[in-house]
Amino acid sequence: MAQPPYDPYGQQPYQQPAVQHHYYGAPQQVVMPPTNGMAVASLICSIAGLFTCGFAAFLGVIFGHVAQGQIRRTGEGGSGMAVAGLIIGYILSFLTILVWGLYIFGLLAVIGMSDSPSSSTY
Numbered sequence: 001m002a003q004p005p006y007d008p009y010g011q012q013p014y015q016q017p018a019v020q021h022h023y024y025g026a027p028q029q030v031v032m033p034p035t036n037g038m039a040v041a042s043l044i045c046s047i048a049g050l051f052t053c054g055f056a057a058f059l060g061v062i063f064g065h066v067a068q069g070q071i072r073r074t075g076e077g078g079s080g081m082a083v084a085g086l087i088i089g090y091i092l093s094f095l096t097i098l099v100w101g102l103y104i105f106g107l108l109a110v111i112g113m114s115d116s117p118s119s120s121t122y
Helices: 037-048 055-074 079-114
Strands: none
Touching: 037 055, 037 079, 055 079
16 A cells, blocks of 8 residues: 655645536526617607708607607616607707797798888888
8 A cells, every 4th residue: 555645744745626616507698678669769760850950850759758658668678769869859859949930930020021111112
């Protein structure tokens, strides 16, 4: 029988610790909820409002509110897109109303000035 190497201090010779394998189950895959289509439409329409004189932004606001309701009800993803669509849509809608209002007010002022009796040459 082979004797272990002599150790003057009475300790066992160094050995690698046994490898311990921990099995906690297979890694779980994270399942993301599907993105709400109305939220995507809200963001797209609101951004498209930049190129359509703001008219598509009105649709972005409507789609954003519908998406928020659907997301609360179904638990789908896309709440951030819906909020971004609402913010952009409201800003562009306000600017559109402001610009068109000033345009119409200017037209009415010009038309009113051209028909005034003080501009006659009698």
